[in-house]
Amino acid sequence: MRIRESYVVKLGGHVLIDDRGKIRKKVFSSYVDLVTNFWREGVSIHTVVGGGRVARLYIELLAALGAPKALQDLMGIEVTKINAKLLTYALRTKGVNALFKDYLFSVDQPGDSIYVMGGVSPAQSTTAVAALLAETIKAVKLIVATDVDGLYSEDPKKNPQATLLRRVTMKELMEILKMESEPGSYKLIDSVALQVIARSKIATHIVNGLNPRNIEKAIRGEEIGTLIAP
Template identity: 45%
Template sequence: MRVVLSLGGSMVMQDFNADRIKAYASVIEKLASKHTILVVVGGGRVARNYISTARSLGADETFCDYLGIGVTRLNAMLLASAIKQAPKVVPEDFRQAYELSLSHSVVVMGGTFPGHTTDATAALLAEFVNADVLLNATSVDGVYSADPRKDPNAVRYDRITAKELVRIVSVGETKAGSSNVIDLLAAKVIERSGIRTVIFLGEPENIEKALKGDVEGIGTVVEVDQ
């Protein structure tokens, strides 16, 4: 299978812990023995700090996006350094990522263009390379009816349709550095392309479960609309 894995920067780059990064690399290497894995790494807290400081200095949102993209590419380089199968090149667009995937079982990249979160980048990449599945590893255990940090009555879904996902996330923020479970553009790309997607709590041990669709207690499967 061809798998696109979106790794939230806040998950993989927690305090730049080398052992944690190695744990993600180990899982990715294991999966790459059977599949082609294209990884998109987010910016996390470091990107948000850069963006917040830039805003206070008067930077516009597009400039802030470029700052965030720069951080995601640094994060991608760090993760790639721990993966034997990954080339020492971070693709800057989807065509380059696709070309590298023809000769490497793992390709690691960051953001691509202002206005696109790494969630959207991953969804567009999955569409471009005709991925079999998109795995979105995030800091929450799936899709809820509302923000569980704000609404104690929010309900987690084991399975939803792409159309339902678009409806749920359409109330979220779109500015640089926002941290919704998945952004609206990504959800719409998933809907239009019929990409089977799993949104899950992105601990290393959950990645293989998510690939198998075993999301009990850890995530949500977004099913293709009929």
């Protein structure tokens, strides 16, 4: 079998689902086309999908009911799995050999299959799952596709004056991203993901996935978003 180049994309829930909880159909179908076209070229893009607004709605309701945080996380994970299954189905209709996986132990060298995953366990984000998947299958690169243009000096939604950084070291990345571990708010890259990226020196690229062309640019090694020097 031909050796395929593998990439892992963390497709942010905020990319797939808007603030009202609606699926962004155009973004979704361009992403499906992107993965399909690369697959036909012999490049595999494995995807871990986030939960976005819908997951956070469940988490908010459960929090109001006094549910333990682990249960809030598990409910959010269910949403990420539905999102991943939707993507798996859409890819399969295009003839892509996409397989939904719900835990990492069942992941080995993928051959020509494309893995699609959601969350796996409480207290870690889907970005952590994406980093672990990239580590497991020895992906060329991890691409974090989110709803902002890359890593900023601080959260650009809180401070519009924050500046976009084009290249940062792991140390700088860790300093900028203060560790958050509340269900539904493992912002951008959580501590588990950071540790996995650091220990396996995974080349990581943060891009704005609302335009899936940016993901294509990251795969083709073009200048886009923020590069993390491992």
